[in-house]
Amino acid sequence: MNHLEILNQAKKSDELQTFIQNLEINHFLDENRNLNLSNASERDFIELFFYSRIFIKGKELSKHTIRAYRGDAKTLLDFLSTHKLSFRDIGYPEVKVYNDYITEKYAAKTAVRKLEFFRRLLDFGFDTSYYSSPLSRWIHKPAVRRGHYLNEENKNRVQLRELTQEDAENLIDYFPKVVRTQTYRRHLQQRNLLLGYLLYTTGLRASEFVSLNKGSFYYRKGELWVDVIGKGRKHREVPVRVETEMELLRYLEMWEGSSEINPRDETPLFYSLYNKEETRQRITYNHLYKIVKEVVRIAGANQKISPHWFRHTFVTTMLENEVPLVDVKEWVGHSDISTTNIYLDRVNKGKSYQRLKKVSLFENKNSPSQEY
Template identity: 80%
Template sequence: MNNLEIINGRSRSEELTELIHNLENKNFLDEDRNLNLREASERDFIEMFFFARVFVKGKEFSHHTKRAYRADAKTLLDYLAQNELSFSDIGYPEVKAYNEYISEKYAAKTAIRKLEFFRRLLDFGYDTKYYSAPLSRWIHKPSVKRGHYLNEENKNRVQLRELNQEDAERLIEFFPRVVRTKHKQKHLQQRNLLLGYLLYTTGLRASEIVNLNKGSFYYRRGELWVDVIGKGGKHREVPVREETEIELLRYLQIWEGKTEIDSSDETPLFYSLYNKEETRQRITYNHLYKIVKEAVRIAGVNEKISPHWFRHTFVTTMLENEVPLVDVKEWVGHSDISTTNLYLERVNKGKSYQRLKKVQLFENNR
């Protein structure tokens, strides 16, 4: 047997045999051996949807993506239960009613995501003959403002989900103050400070930061870079500013007694400490989120600030300082440059009045 065929201790042929057996046993294959769920139970339908269209084997998903899919599924299931509906009851009226319910209850971006989940489920149902008509055609997603904004009801103007440089730097000063325990206090304070520096100066997603290893950092021509695994398992390289490098080296000195970067060290960069034996576990997104929210509380600033605000702040700050669009796009890992360009459009609009004032329209002052 080819070793490359082994997956979790079983060969591909064994997995295929098991899949065929399960499908044939439940009569889920038609005469053309295509997936046919016309007679499937609701449980089988939703399980097959997640198996075939959501958590596809070999495709990597972040913790946030998995949590979002499950949340979207729960929203739909709760709605059906509250209205005494089953999946097989869904038709044009039910699609329109759910569409209206989601659009009214959730902010535009969340509603769009939940309706996209619903659309994919309906398309899967149509493809597998669970539904006899393409019901997803009746879904209409709400429009969303371009850029990154807070939802402010009954207001014509909206607040950006980002900080200015002064507020960002001030907030980071409160990260170490979150630590209240005396045990390893200096260690945890430096950990929190480094978390703040990485959020503010690299534009990394919070989930990317907590998954960093000590060996994720390396030097190239005397400059420090970090190798990041982003969405979909995609790698990218991000330069590390000198201020952050200093805090990183200080962190490694306090925690590990190291004075230099070891690019071969594959142990987690950030730890949480548990019990008196000092059991170390990789810090989680929820832990980082709580650190940021507690720093926000202590600082007495906008309570809606979250880790992601620092990412938006980084992009805007880079573009305001005329860092090339393509560089910023690569550093933050946007899959499409049009996403980064949304920030640039807003930055340019903010500078438009200053450019207007530089133009001399009258030869003589009046």
């Protein structure tokens, strides 16, 4: 019985007993009933690592996070394959070379994530006796510049991955213009316009955005809110501006024949249309990404702009307009207020010169540059 079958059986009703039996059959328990993989195959090792440290039962991961983990695993596997190495061959030299390889090839934030995945795998290997020493001690992650930048390696002037309010508002006007098809042209133009408004005025992550249903919206005391499912399946409530509400109601009227908000409606908010039968399918991140990229192209804007830039823009715009830090944190779903505070530190620094100008330092002199 291979380990994939073990994992599948472990999910059945007699989960614990079945799992224990299969671990014993494969000799994966030592005399203290601790997980011991000293004699495990590479396949058993990597599958148990994912089962025990990544895909933990009760901890839901987003599609983006799962895709990132798989990408990190593939990077490591490709490196091992290129150098004709196995997991068993990993020691200090291999850790050092892989560390250098990742640091040189990837931007700092990506390198940190990939090296963190590697560290967790090595720690799991040491904890289960697959490795005889704590190899993760030799991992050294690159320093990451605080904030959201295009070029993390340039320590001088860098461009933020966000838009000015003027640029964001200008880009929204181009969202309807990317529609080329004549079929349901006005419907798709209104859909795209609503996409732009929601991106700019809610600060949602792209994964949260494409997961919205028509029933995600509801009224409370006459004000429209949207219920968002964020990271870790955590719910949060985000207020919807009146301008965006109007575009939403026009969209619903155009597509559904009614602008009524029904919180029980679980159908997707945004559709893509496919084939001659005009089959509706929930919009994907890739589709959203392509729409934004096409908007950027025809607007002649920075080609590096992506949907996530609008999220950064929202946070900065709110803080520049003195919305309380705690409100912004809740709206965008930051787990730690220190993340939101990164933006506030930069906003305050940007206003520091204006504060300096307001201070009178030469009240009794006609000019600070008198000659003596």
